Amino acid sequence: MSLAMCMISIKVNDIEKAKRFYCEGLGFQVEKAYSESIVELNFDGLPIILEKVSDLNTLDYYDNSQIVMGLQTKDIVSEIEILRDKGIELLFEEPQKCPPGLFNVIKDPFGNYIEILEFQ
CATH class of the missing domain: 3.10.180.10 (2,3-Dihydroxybiphenyl 1,2-Dioxygenase, domain 1)
Structure with missing residues (x-):
């Protein structure tokens, strides 16, 4: 097999609150906003995807x-x-x-x- 870790997805119900928590609280960096419901963060070179869900x-x-x-x-x-x-x-x-x-x-x-x- 030739698998490699490419990202971690975190399900959240408030993208702005999640960006504050992960960036201000833990030091992640915003890389790209794909839409209002999907934002890519970066932590130590690993993409972390925030994805908006309802619950x-x-x-x-x-x-x-x-x-x-x-x-x-x-x-x-x-x-x-x-x-x-x-x-x-x-x-x-x-x-x-x-x-x-x-x-x-x-x-x-x-x-x-x-x-x-x-x-x-």
Whole structure:
């Protein structure tokens, strides 16, 4: 097989709110608006597509099958404080242990989960 990761699509119900969250909150860059309902962001060279849908995600992080995006950091404690100061919802108060190191989970305004990971 010759597959390669080419993009991640995030379903949101408010494109402008999503651009503020992902760009101002997490540092993504707007690349291109294809329409009022589809916008391409860029994060570390990977295209992230925001696609407008009518309903919020209602899946539970622990109980439902889903794809979860992960962002790596070298200092999760500092990163958590920055995210908290920006008003971004964290699933845990403190970093949690995982096999490769530590993690926490943030929830975007649309019910999508994003893991923040520090590999040790």
